[in-house]
Amino acid sequence: MTCRYAPFSSAGGMLGYLFSGQSSQAFKNIEDKVPCTLSHHSDFLNRDHKTSEHQRQVPVGKNYPSYFCCHHLIFHISGNVNSENEALPDI
Known part of the structure; x- marks a missing residue:
């Protein structure tokens, strides 16, 4: 990582919109493409929310x-689904 985005911050987020398929496959695809290792966030175990840790290459002279x-x-867009891609009852 090069500090191109959010250079003054030690955290940030990436959102994904899932129109079909399973979130587990989407997370695997992210791990393969970035590349990184995704881990469950301990505060959000029941949500499609993972984290990755990175060491950035800070430009010389920058703090x-x-x-x-x-x-x-991951946000499911294709109707009411949960993280296992099963339909939820309408309320």
Whole structure:
């Protein structure tokens, strides 16, 4: 990571919109493409929310945080589904 985005922050987020398929496969695809290791966030175990930890390459002379935690959140768009992609009852 190069400090191009959010250089003054030690955390940020990436949102994903899932129109079909399973969130577990989406998270695997993120791990493969970034590449990174995604971990469950202990405060949000029942939500499609994972984190990855990174060490950034801070430019010389900049006082940016080198550690960066990225939150990855998946939002289901294709109707009422949960993280296992099962239909939920309408309320």
